[in-house]
Amino acid sequence: MNQITANTPRTDRVLGALALELTPGSGAARDAVPQAEAGALAALVAADLAAFAPEAAALDxxxxxxxFDPVELLRPGWPLHQELWQLAAKAPRAPGGGARILAFGSHQGRLPGALSPSAEHAGGPLRLLPFVLDGDAAVAARVSARCEADLMEEGMAGAGTALAMQEAFGLRVEHARYLTVHDLCALTAMQYEHAGLAPLWPLLETALLSPARKAWLDAPPEPLLHYAGDGTVRMALFTPAAWRSRHAPAATVPEEDEEAHARLARMFGHYEARQRQFAGVLRAHGLAVEFVHCQDGARAELAAPAPR
Structure with missing residues (x-):
């Protein structure tokens, strides 16, 4: 079971990403750059963010x-940003303190900690470089408010930054802009709506923004899902008869009507495919999916504590 401890992003840190929208049909030659080259990229990002919100220059x-792919950032507890922040917190400060620009690149082909992109999610048209702004709580809160209000609309990356990213990763950039994780949630919600996944988003959004809360997807003909508030989604599995009782209760089909029975069988097959689709999306976002065999009292069965 996933241990969920974080909630919405703290206002004394800014969790965001540089979003690189790739030219259609193109890919990336590299998913990471060596540590020796990483510092120059981080300096460009820091300069862009300071140009957008001058007080950001006072933050690490x-x-x-x-x-990374968006699904690797949008997970309960923001684990990728949390790992980045923890690694940064361990880095030594120079005498006299002051804001730091910290870059984490690869060494001998490996990134530190749990910062490696997944090959499973490579190749998408939108690639994200995560960043964290952190420091004095009052300054960070003001920068966070500015970012949440306007970063998505006004946060275009500088031309030099976009070119440097293009050369560093061997990719072709159509657009480069900065986003907060909330902006990324909004963008993903729109993309999922266009992909026919809108019914799943409210439950997924709860898991991301309020991971300790519970949520349901109970909207036939969609699958029945219960987010238990602990990083696990329980999904109801029905026999064909139980599915028909829930999703097609008014369908009275004579035993000899083979065409009608075949139609119901196809509908049940589509339902099972939808379950697999939802399970794949949820797992990509770092949620565990548990299938529960249910009968007529499906909601009660899903809400019941899982057997230990």
Whole structure:
């Protein structure tokens, strides 16, 4: 079971990403750059963010010099940003303190900690370089408010930054802009709506923004899901008869009507495919999926504590 401890992003840190929208049909030659090259990329990102919100220059700016798929960032507890922040917190400060620009690149082909992009999610058209701004709580809160209000609309990356990213990773950039994780949630919600996944988003959004809360997807003909508030989604599995009782209760089909029975069988097959689709999306976002065999009292069965 996933241990969920974080909630919405703290206002004394800014969790965000440089979003690289790739030219259609193109890919990336590299998913990470060596540590020796990472610092220059982080300096460009820090300069862009300070140009957008001048007080950001007073905050530590930490960057992963690797690019990820949105599903790798949008997970309960923001684990990728949390790992980045923890690594940055361990880095020594120079005498006299002051804001730091910290970059985490690869060494001998490996990134530190749990910062490695997944090959499973490589190749998408939108690639993200996560960053964290952290420091004095009052300054960070003001920068966070500015970012949440306007970063998505006004946070275009500088031309030099976009070119440097293009050369560093061997990719072709159509657009480069900065986003907070909340902006990324909003963007993903729109993309999922266009992909026919809108019914799943409210439950997924609860898991991301309020991971200790519970949520349901109970909207036939969609699958029945219960988010238990602990990083696990329980999904009801029905026999064909139980599915028909819940999803097609008014369908009275004579035993000899083979065409009608075949139609119901196809509908049940589509339902099972939808379950697999939802399970794949949820797992990509770092949620565990538990299938529970249910009968007529499906909601009660899903809400019941899982057997130990």
């Amino acid at each position: 700016c930490s960057l992963v010099a690797a690019h």
